[in-house]
Structure formats: C-alpha cells, structure tokens
Amino acid sequence: MHPDVSADLNELDTTLTTVEKVLDVEELRRRIDELEHQASDPELWNDQEHAQQVTSQLSHTQAELRRVEELRSRLDDMAVLYELAEEEGPDAVADAHAERAQLRTDIEAMEVKTMLSGEYDQRDALVNIRAGAGGVDAADWAEMLMRMYIRWAEKRGYGVEVYDTSYAEEAGIKSATFAVKAPYSYGTLSIEMGTHRLVRISPFDNQGRRQTSFAEVEVLPVVETTDHIDIDENDVRVDVYRSSGPGGQSVNTTDSAVRLTHVPTGIVVTCQNEKSQLQNKVSAMRVLQAKLLERKRQEERAEMDALKGDGGSSWGNQMRSYVLHPYQMVKDLRTEYEVNNPSAVLDGEIDGFIEAGIRWRMSENQA
Known part of the structure; x- marks a missing residue:
C-alpha cells in the first residue's frame, strides 16, 4: 500500500x-x-x-x-x-x-x-421563516427557503409538522412556522439562523430586472416539561378567526385559527393548520413556550456577555448569499463555504453548509 x-x-x-x-x-x-x-x-x-x-x-x-x-x-x-x-x-x-x-x-x-453538545442541541427544532425587504420577491424567497428546509428534512426521513403559514397576496408567504421532528435537529439547524439573501432576475418584474430579496430564519428548540416555562393563562389573550389559504380562499368554514398574544412581552403567535381550534391552540402554545424559552436564554446570554465585556455574536446579521444571476453561487459569509449549484442547495442539499457552520461555531466558542 x-x-x-x-x-x-x-x-x-x-x-x-x-x-x-x-x-x-x-x-x-x-x-x-x-x-x-x-x-x-x-x-x-x-x-x-x-x-x-x-x-x-x-x-x-x-x-x-x-x-x-x-x-x-x-x-x-x-x-x-x-x-x-x-x-x-x-x-x-x-x-x-x-x-x-x-x-x-x-x-x-x-x-x-459529536460537536453538538449544547444544552438544547438534542431537541426537535422549531423553524420560523419571515419575508424581509424585497416585496413580492421576498415573499417568494421565504417560500423557497421553507421548501429547502422541508426537502432537507424529508431526505433524511425526519417528520415535519407545519403549524402556521401566512400567505402573501400575490405569491409566496409572509411567514411560516414548522417543527422538524428528529433528535438533534435543533443543534443541526440552529446554524441556519440569520438573514438569507437572494439575488436573481425577478420573475415578477415585467422588465426582467435583477432583484435582491431578504428573508429571516429563526430556529428555536422545542420546549420540554423540564424547562419549566410556565405561562399564566391571564397573561395570554386568545383570538380565534377563520383560516385562509392562498388567494383568500377559506380553508374551512369555522373559526378554527388561533392567535395568542403574550401580553407582558408582546409576543404574538398564530396557528391555523390544524382542523380544530383546540389543536391549533395546543400547537400555538408550544410555539409561544419556545419563543419565551429563547427570550430567557438570550437574556442569560446578554448577562454573560456583559460580564465578559463582549458585544455578543451577531446572529441576526446577513449570513448567506444565494446568487442566481449574473452567475450561480451560494456562499456562507461566516465560513466562506460556497457551492456553484444553487438549484441543488434549494432542493435541500445543505449539509456542507451545516457541517462547515457547526465547525465554525465550535471554533468561535473556543476562541
């Protein structure tokens, strides 16, 4: 040999x-x-x-x-x-x-x-995608991202449960919330959190101009009973309304969609994908608990950063660029990892980005 x-x-x-x-x-x-x-x-x-x-x-x-x-x-x-x-x-x-x-x-x-050893890494993930700047292109981009993550999960045989989809008027979505049900999906997908930027010729522009759009991806760990995230019923305002689908069609004819407003923090959660109001309320409560847990973690992290005299990590910043025109490339701005095949990436081939991101996060934490 x-x-x-x-x-x-x-x-x-x-x-x-x-x-x-x-x-x-x-x-x-x-x-x-x-x-x-x-x-x-x-x-x-x-x-x-x-x-x-x-x-x-x-x-x-x-x-x-x-x-x-x-x-x-x-x-x-x-x-x-x-x-x-x-x-x-x-x-x-x-x-x-x-x-x-x-x-x-x-x-x-x-x-x-084996690098996923964070407190919540082994949990299921709750993914929230929101269209950012860029009008109808941004709404379309948010829907493309949602499909990318769902395809990634399906290829691995992971369960996906969609809690809420808010459709935009012309095309795409304003926002969506879904759970990826597999051990370690939070630790794996948390690296995807941040602003994703798309550059392409807009299919919605009759002059065929290039358009830049943005979408925000938020990834939270699903709450377990050991987290002790107790929510006082008196702190939550519950509104029910009729679910609506693309183009304003009525998904069903009863007021089954649920909106929860957590009055002390102003956090609003909606869920309309289940058939019954009760199921929607249970799912919305799960999302609200996850958001409150994340808020608690961020407050603790801010305290730690203040003690360390550190400004904290810039998670909310732009973290990945997807360019479809004038050339083809997807590049992660934190790890420099890049791929010249955006269509494969948008079809769920994101493992290279995730692995590079987890290694990057580990080296940042050790620095």
Missing part, C-alpha cells in the same frame, strides 16, 4: 476512534437494551406521547450505533480493498480511492455530529 494511503487511513482511524469515545458505543448499546425493554412493555401505549418518545429514541439510537459500526467495518475493510485492487489493476485502485474519499466524508459528517 502507498505510504500516503496508509497515513490517510491512520488519520481516519484516529478520527473515528475519537468519535466512538465521544458517542460512547457501549453506552449506546446499554441505552438500546433499556429502550427495547421499555418498548416491549404492553402498558407503554397507555400514554401515547411517552410511547412515541420511547420508540423515536430507540430508532434514533439504533441508527446512531449502526452508522458508527458501519464506518468502523468499512475502515477495517479498506486495507484488504487496496490489496485486492493492486492485484486487479488501475481501475480497481481508482475505485478504492473513491471509496476512501467517501469514507472520509462520512466519518467527518459523524465527527460534526
């Missing part, structure tokens, strides 16, 4: 060994045994929500163990693969190089996952 190949395989082995230690493979096996024991209890399904949590955690933990075991098995096979390839000729050696490159990509992706 060529010394360069041998050195590369040793480096991959070191990285994978670190990943195995951080994930604690033995602990994963113990956790799977414990969850399988819980899942086999016939009493479990008396509490539907708890049962779903157990089965979801079980499938996630099994998948995690399977992924790390598969990586170890592939790495162990590489030396043999090269021996056979060298006997077979140049084409087989080229195939072995390709498998080694793919294995590096897969191990590095797993390594990034």
Whole structure:
C-alpha cells in the first residue's frame, strides 16, 4: 500500500476512534437494551406521547450505533480493498480511492455530529421563516427557503409538522412556522439562523430586472416539561378567526385559527393548520413556550456577555448569499463555504453548509 494511503487511513482511524469515545458505543448499546425493554412493555401505549418518545429514541439510537459500526467495518475493510485492487489493476485502485474519499466524508459528517453538545442541541427544532425587504420577491424567497428546509428534512426521513403559514397576496408567504421532528435537529439547524439573501432576475418584474430579496430564519428548540416555562393563562389573550389559504380562499368554514398574544412581552403567535381550534391552540402554545424559552436564554446570554465585556455574536446579521444571476453561487459569509449549484442547495442539499457552520461555531466558542 502507498505510504500516503496508509497515513490517510491512520488519520481516519484516529478520527473515528475519537468519535466512538465521544458517542460512547457501549453506552449506546446499554441505552438500546433499556429502550427495547421499555418498548416491549404492553402498558407503554397507555400514554401515547411517552410511547412515541420511547420508540423515536430507540430508532434514533439504533441508527446512531449502526452508522458508527458501519464506518468502523468499512475502515477495517479498506486495507484488504487496496490489496485486492493492486492485484486487479488501475481501475480497481481508482475505485478504492473513491471509496476512501467517501469514507472520509462520512466519518467527518459523524465527527460534526459529536460537536453538538449544547444544552438544547438534542431537541426537535422549531423553524420560523419571515419575508424581509424585497416585496413580492421576498415573499417568494421565504417560500423557497421553507421548501429547502422541508426537502432537507424529508431526505433524511425526519417528520415535519407545519403549524402556521401566512400567505402573501400575490405569491409566496409572509411567514411560516414548522417543527422538524428528529433528535438533534435543533443543534443541526440552529446554524441556519440569520438573514438569507437572494439575488436573481425577478420573475415578477415585467422588465426582467435583477432583484435582491431578504428573508429571516429563526430556529428555536422545542420546549420540554423540564424547562419549566410556565405561562399564566391571564397573561395570554386568545383570538380565534377563520383560516385562509392562498388567494383568500377559506380553508374551512369555522373559526378554527388561533392567535395568542403574550401580553407582558408582546409576543404574538398564530396557528391555523390544524382542523380544530383546540389543536391549533395546543400547537400555538408550544410555539409561544419556545419563543419565551429563547427570550430567557438570550437574556442569560446578554448577562454573560456583559460580564465578559463582549458585544455578543451577531446572529441576526446577513449570513448567506444565494446568487442566481449574473452567475450561480451560494456562499456562507461566516465560513466562506460556497457551492456553484444553487438549484441543488434549494432542493435541500445543505449539509456542507451545516457541517462547515457547526465547525465554525465550535471554533468561535473556543476562541
């Protein structure tokens, strides 16, 4: 085997060994045994929500163990693969190089996952997208971003639940709120928070001029009972109204949409995607709790930053540019990571940006 190949395989082995230690493979096996024991209890399904949590955690933990075991098995096979390839000729050696490159990509992706150790990183994510400056183009852009994240989630088999979509008059959306239901989706998607900028020839401009539009992406962790975000009923004003879809069509003929206003903070949350008023109120309450938890976290962070004499991170600033004209490029302004295929990115291929972002965030936190 060529010394360069041998050195590369040793480096991959070191990285994978670190990943195995951080994930604690033995602990994963113990956790799977414990969850399988819980899942086999016939009493479990008396509490539907708890049962779903157990089965979801079980499938996630099994998948995690399977992924790390598969990586170890592939790495162990590489030396043999090269021996056979060298006997077979140049084409087989080229195939072995390709498998080694793919294995590096897969191990590095797993390594990034181990960097998600924040207090809320393992939670489901609540994503809120709002059209910014740019009129009808911005509303269309907000809808394109929503599709991008939903496609990203679907490709991974993650559940998505849309709580609210506020359609713009001509095209696109004013805002939308949806949950991505998978362990670590908050830690993963939180790197997407900030202002996303689109430059393109406007399909809504009859003179075909170039237009720049903006949309804001907010990512919050879904609240759990341990967070103790208690909301006094007297602090919440509840308004009900009729849901409406694109073009003002009535989605249903009853006042099932719900708007909650948290009077002390002025936070307003709407939910209109469920059929019943009660379901909408429960979903809206979940979003309100997440917003209040984030507010509490920001206040704590501001206190810490004040103690450190630090201005805090500029999360709200422009963080990614998507250019469709005069050239094609998507570039992250924090990590410098860029791709020359915007259509693939807008179809949910954002893992490269997420991985670069998580590594960037970790280096910023250590600085």
